[in-house]
Amino acid sequence: MNSTILRNLSLGYLLMPNLIFSIGWFRLPLSVLLVAGIVFIVVFHFRTENNSALSLSRKQTFQIAIISLLIIAFSGVGGFCFQAFDYWAHNSKYYTLFNNSWPVLFKANGRYACHYFGFFLVPALISKMLGELSGIALYIWASIGLFIGFCWIFVFTGKSYLSLILFLSLGGIGHLIKVVTMRLIGLNYHVPPFFTEIWPVLYQAQWAPNQLIPIIIVSAILFHDYVYLKKPERSFIAVIAIFIWGIFPSIVFVIIFSMLMLLRYHNDLRRLFQRKAMIDVLVPGLIFIPTFFYFLSGKASVIAGFIWQFNPLDQIAFHYFFGVVIDLAVLSGIAYILNLHKSANKRIVTALFALLILISFVRMGKWNDWFLRGNTPVLTLLSLFILQAFSVWTKERPDWYKLKVSYPLVLFLLLGFIVPMSQIKRALQENIVTSMLFPDQVKFTPYPYNQFEDFYELGLNVYSQQEANQFLGQKGSIYEIYLAR
Helix, strand or coil, rough: CCCHHHHHHHHHHHHHHHHHHHHHECCCCHHHHHHHHHHHHHHHHHCCCCCCCCEECCHHHHHHHHHHHHHHHHHCHHHCCCCCHHHHHHHHHHHHHHHHHCCCEEECCCEEEHHHCHHHHHHHHHHHCCCCHHCCCCCCCCHHHHHHHHHHHHHHHCCHHHHHHHHHHCCHHHHHHHHHHHHCCCCCCCCCCCCCCCCCCHHHHHHHHHHHHHHHHHHHHHHHHHHHHCCCHHHHHHHHHHHCCCCHHHHHHHHHHHHHHHHHHHHHHHHCCCCHHHHHHHHHHHHHHHHHHHHHEEECCCCEHHCCCCCCCCHHHHHHHHHHHHHHHHHHHHHCCCCCCHCHHHHHHHHHHHHHHHHCCCCHHHHCCHHHHHHHHHHHHHHHHHHHHHHHHHCCCCCCCHHHHHHHHHHHHHHHHHHHHHHHHHHCEEHHHHHHHCCCCCCCCCCCCCCCCCCHHHHHHHHHHHHHHHCCCCCCCCCHHHEEC
């Protein structure tokens, strides 16, 4: 598989839910225009630019596919293994799409559901065609997405499995140190007022695979187009496509895209006005306008502000130090060891570190989904620069693992794996196989899909009225009056 095929697969995976969304959520004349626009930009992007170094053999492709299938199973998608608490919402959203016509109207109040459904749309459509909700369809769809993302990681890092492991484990060291420190001083770990923590990819897969998977793919496209093609404007279609997959990551990706464009073309702005560059940016921008009004119809986040505006400030500062400051120090230390501060990409790496700090100062949502999901695009793209440098660094030093300077890298690698591996251990202990083999010892029941009529009812019963209200579209909005199907 070469980079051209991989890029086309990536765009196809991201845009397929957008096609379904365009048809199912907007009035017929508008949906036809949107579909035509998506088809046009896909054909326009179907170019034969290829880097022969960015390719995978059949054996490598098969191995990555197996790894992806296992990680998605361990994450809880499909209900095969232990599921984190967030699967209450994931499963209910999937059932809501299957059980209702589109666009979704909540029966309790007749209001439109305003939410990012991207991850569930293709499996939900398959389930509607089958006449029953299919956990297998959701599992396969998620596995395909993670497979595409991992293929990109693999080719960027010189086809190194060690780099892939490092990608999965970067971040989360501060959380580990915090838990260990609290136990050493005799304190029990307690849930913070809201989360300000950088979590590694493997741990994120346990909580939000619906947003993590497209984040990895979009980050890879941005990296590919900026580093290899030297044309970051080509990535804009991917940035626009991710909006229906996750709002907060999308906003951060727009900022990152703007940074990449500024760094690439600040000395030659005329290149932005060439025909191909204009099409790359303008057509996706026009396609996005109706979706923008759809999300604009939703209620604003119930809680928002700078983190120092909330109480108790001492607890917030404590969790911020361990969750953000320590991990930033670790990541910057790795970047320094790998000489990224001297590389050709030093400006964008510095800008990504600065962006990570800036978004950590803001809280949105009860548990701060803004940072939990918004830091992932920055961390993922930053990881790609780190891993590419790591690949070059190890090739130049065949005995790198014997060098003293490599000891911190190995330590960070091992520490980063402890938290996500604890989740994998639980998945191996609690799953459908162990529950059948050892029914007296293992009690495994995945969260139900259909316990509630829709995910607004789930929000009321499992979370809170405030959190349920975040899913409601505003009455009299532009979307409802002029655009809704």
